[in-house]
Amino acid sequence: MGPDLPEKAAFFRALGHPVRLAILMELAAGPKCVTDIQELVDAPQANVSQHLAVLRHQRLIDFHEDGKLRCYYVARPGLLKVLLRLIHDEFPVRNRSKESVRRAASRRREQEGSSCTMAKRKTGAAVARAR
Numbered sequence: 001m002g003p004d005l006p007e008k009a010a011f012f013r014a015l016g017h018p019v020r021l022a023i024l025m026e027l028a029a030g031p032k033c034v035t036d037i038q039e040l041v042d043a044p045q046a047n048v049s050q051h052l053a054v055l056r057h058q059r060l061i062d063f064h065e066d067g068k069l070r071c072y073y074v075a076r077p078g079l080l081k082v083l084l085r086l087i088h089d090e091f092p093v094r095n096r097s098k099e100s101v102r103r104a105a106s107r108r109r110e111q112e113g114s115s116c117t118m119a120k121r122k123t124g125a126a127v128a129r130a131r
């Protein structure tokens with residue numbers, strides 16, 4: 001397992017709550033203050049604050065303070081755009097036949113085998129030249 005996989009898993013866990021997704025969808029339309037977010041997602045202020053903290057920790061959102069008001073905004077708009085496409089089901093399921101999967105797997109094994117063979121040939125030639 002790669003060293004950054006736990007961090008990536010934490011990122012996806014942050015997206016795994018309906019209130020956090022609702023917050024992101026609301027902020028996609030523009031910056032909002034905590035009280036506005038609280039009303040829009042219909043959750044208690046303490047709960048909304050906890051969700052905002054999770055999203056901030058993953059650097060999806062950030063805020064500016066205006067007096068006593070904290071106004072939140074999307075910190076990674078490009079990423080949010082992709083996430084919203086995913087949420088809105090713009091990536092349809094692609095069913096494939098058993099035979100099509102077998103052919104694709106066979107082609108991949110052939111390509112991997114030929115690239116391994118080529119690597120061995122190049123390594124062998126380099127060793128021969130070094131002698």
